[in-house]
Amino acid sequence: MNLFEMAKIPLNRAQELLGVSDIAASYLQQPERVLEVSIPVLMESGKVQLFRGYRSQHCTALGPAKGGIRFHPSVTVDEVKTLSFWMTFKCAVMDLPLGGGKGGVTCDPTQLTNKELERLARGYIAKIAPIIGEDRDIPAPDVNTNPKIMGWMMDEYSKWNGFLCPGVLTGKPKTIGGSAGRGSATGRGVSFTVREALKKMNIKPADATVAVQGFGNVGSFSAKLIHDLGCRVVALSDVNGAIYNSQGLNPYDVEKFVKENKTLVGYPGSQPISNAELLELPVTVLVPAALEMQITAENADRVKARLIAEGANGPLSADADNILDAKGVMVIPDILANAGGVTVSYFEWVQNRYRYYWGEKEVNSKLEEKMVAAFNEIFDLAQKYHCTLRVAAYICALERLVMGMELRGWLS
């Protein structure tokens, strides 16, 4: 089964539970539009190299497409389609007036000079410019793209139009239209959902132990903000390995160590463990915030956490979901747990359109309001339909999407 087919499993279950019509369901089975482009880049060697890029717009029933741009050797059209599918549901779960989009270029950015990277970024945007725009499709950063690259891309699109267009992309540097609070938004959203789930489970933060896989943007902010809730973070990891201390680790101190040493392995007072061991620790909360497919049928049985918050996209396989559900583990699905990033991207887009910018406190409090509302709505739907939070999140999104299609006359 390819990634796209696997991603559709909870949607299919939600469609059965809601009794969605065949025509509404079929709108969601494939993206509305997928563009494939060739991008010529003049390399430092003086030769031109052709790169392959994609942009997928999955569903725009509720608004313009929204989603990141990934630069990675493993980017394929199938991956981009799947990621755009998840964005449709993530935006709908958060009740944002946006649809699902995603883009990518098959490349290894570690092999490119700064100039080559800039030419690739500008070349990609020039090629997809006819289908993007602040009312059509608003890209953002994803794996290996960042605010600096968003700045180049926004500039290229603006040149194409002849005027400054900050609202065409989000995740920009603050001086040129980025939002306060965007850097911490995804991890902050994860921490809000963990806090709400612990309340439902009648567990006090002080009694909860936590392991976080990945210490990048999502993992480090999740760890720091969950620590701030009063939980005891006992294990952290990065690509080089994991660290453990049963008495608790201070993620702020670990971050300082990482800045100096480029890895958290070797952090004083911690015991080295493997990433596989981290996933199987007897903790209250596990936050996989690194890669896809980390918990599968192979290791799900050995996972001892009572609550899993998916910081990464797709860290659990469909088989793992079933095994964990049977064990009574609560899983906060990616389309809810890590939706803080797209929510603040939405705030950035709104601020760009108004040319009026909010302070970080205001952004964080608006994010909290939206995350808590979404969590509670999905929790209630899971009780009503006797299903997992993942299926409930798809039910919540699907109700909004079908209503949007109905009201726009797509179904009759």
Ligand code: NAD
């Ligand atoms: P990042 O590159 O900043 O961090 C990734 C972290 O994972 C790094 O610490 C890296 O060392 C670690 N890592 C890599 N391979 C690992 C392995 N095998 N075992 C353990 N750790 C490993 O990326 P990020 O922005 O934090 O994104 C992480 C995940 O969250 C991705 O799935 C991404 O799609 C998803 N996500 C990110 C955002 C966002 O706003 N950044 C929003 C939604 C979802």
